[in-house]
Amino acid sequence: MQRYFVEQTARAGNTFTLSKDDAHHIKNVMRMDVGDEILVLDGTGLFRCRLEQLDKQTAVAELLEELPIETELPIHVTIAYALPKGDKVELVAQKATELGVSRLLVFESARSVSKWDAKKIPKKLERLQKISKEAAEQSYRAHLPTIEYVTYDEVLQCAADYTACLIAYEESAKEGEAAAFASTLSRLQSGDSLLVVIGPEGGLTETEVTRLTAGGFVPASLGRRILRTETAPLYVLSAVSYHFELKG
Amino acid sequence: MQRYFVEQTARAGNTFTLSKDDAHHIKNVMRMDVGDEILVLDGTGLFRCRLEQLDKQTAVAELLEELPIETELPIHVTIAYALPKGDKVELVAQKATELGVSRLLVFESARSVSKWDAKKIPKKLERLQKISKEAAEQSYRAHLPTIEYVTYDEVLQCAADYTACLIAYEESAKEGEAAAFASTLSRLQSGDSLLVVIGPEGGLTETEVTRLTAGGFVPASLGRRILRTETAPLYVLSAVSYHFELKG
Structure with a gap:
């Protein structure tokens, strides 16, 4: 599943608002649509999210589940x-x-x-x-x-x-x-x-x-x-x- | 000491004849002269050598000593x-x-x-x-x-x-x-x-x-x-x- 790094300020409650660049990538490069799932990382965790809103300017995704982090070095x-x-x-x-x-x-x-x-x-x-x-x-x-x-x-x-x-x-x-x-x-x-x-x-x-x-x-x-x-x-x-x- | 890789055919007895490129490097880049020492590697070993002849076309070096190889992976x-x-x-x-x-x-x-x-x-x-x-x-x-x-x-x-x-x-x-x-x-x-x-x-x-x-x-x-x-x-x-x- 495609991963997007966002600032911690991108989160409000269980909603993430992604940047214009990411919205472009989701819509035009990945050709995804509302309802599709992405992974969002905000430095505090890894979240499986569903796209709720998607246009040229913004992508908004709803948090579905926090996933375990398994790809970082132990030290x-x-x-x-x-x-x-x-x-x-x-x-x-x-x-x-x-x-x-x-x-x-x-x-x-x-x-x-x-x-x-x-x-x-x-x-x-x-x-x-x-x-x-x-x-x-x-x-x-x-x-x-x-x-x-x-x-x-x-x-x-x-x-x-x-x-x-x-x-x-x-x-x-x-x-x-x-x-x-x-x-x-x-x-x-x-x-x-x-x-x-x-x-x-x-x-x-x-x-x-x-x-x-x-x-x-x-x-x-x-x-x-x-x-x-x-x-x-x-x-x-x-x-x-x-x-x-x-x-x- | 500067190292030069040569073909095995470069050796005759205890003498190595280096390529034109190497002769250029020794003479013009390293600014060495007859009597200076270089290291020569011919795939069979590592040899400390002394320059006996050096001009634009050729460098000839005399083998002084074979040195132990310590920089190769054990496997x-x-x-x-x-x-x-x-x-x-x-x-x-x-x-x-x-x-x-x-x-x-x-x-x-x-x-x-x-x-x-x-x-x-x-x-x-x-x-x-x-x-x-x-x-x-x-x-x-x-x-x-x-x-x-x-x-x-x-x-x-x-x-x-x-x-x-x-x-x-x-x-x-x-x-x-x-x-x-x-x-x-x-x-x-x-x-x-x-x-x-x-x-x-x-x-x-x-x-x-x-x-x-x-x-x-x-x-x-x-x-x-x-x-x-x-x-x-x-x-x-x-x-x-x-x-x-x-x-x-």
């Missing part, structure tokens, strides 16, 4: 991703959403070649959120990831909010370190949270790594090969899914 | 990837190489929207091999993956060459199947081989899946979300790395 994963070159961050927003990320923090690292002009940040984030929303609908996510642009200091500061914090560190791979990631996951339980920092193309600087480790972040290898910056988040999330959803 | 993974839309197969060739794939088989599935014109296959494969070679050098791979265009029947036939065969099957995810992938990996040992079939955007047809399961392929879920066709190979390889390299 909350936040990826703090150093701004990469070009539009790789778009690939990461899409793929990380498919793979279950809860929150994506984009930050400017010392070696980030790209910079986001302050004026353009809202537009850039809006685009990433749109890509993420489409990926969430397509992959049957129940929650939309949040995407934020933060400073390196804010990444450090938010460590206290997480059960565990890691740095994906290629020097660890070169040194043969192979235990930190798996042993961290083994200590986490359903509902816990994990923050993983991933550096830019040139890697995090020594100063950045030192400040992170002083702040409780543990350097971890992601296998024996050197992954590109946009591949590392996908590895992390795939491994988390494998560990919690398939090995369980 | 051989082959991805049989149904031809996807657009240029997604290029992304998969790059990322699967980074993540350690041994062999990439591209095949036309019943629901593959794209088709490769027979005449264009050599050119298409050449391009994928180039992308894969660059990814292999960058990610410190010791072996170049092989990339082939095969028929669906050839995928079925080569099952006998593998220790285990899986189908990444989204219906398994929907049905809550969660054990097949991890239990298969748990049975594999260093040196074993795994073949994983991944369908196109519309999924494999029932007939295709039936023939695969009759041929010994086991349907397996890749977590609880529905992954896009180009994300599934990356999930498989990340999970294999996590299972064998990090969980030890």
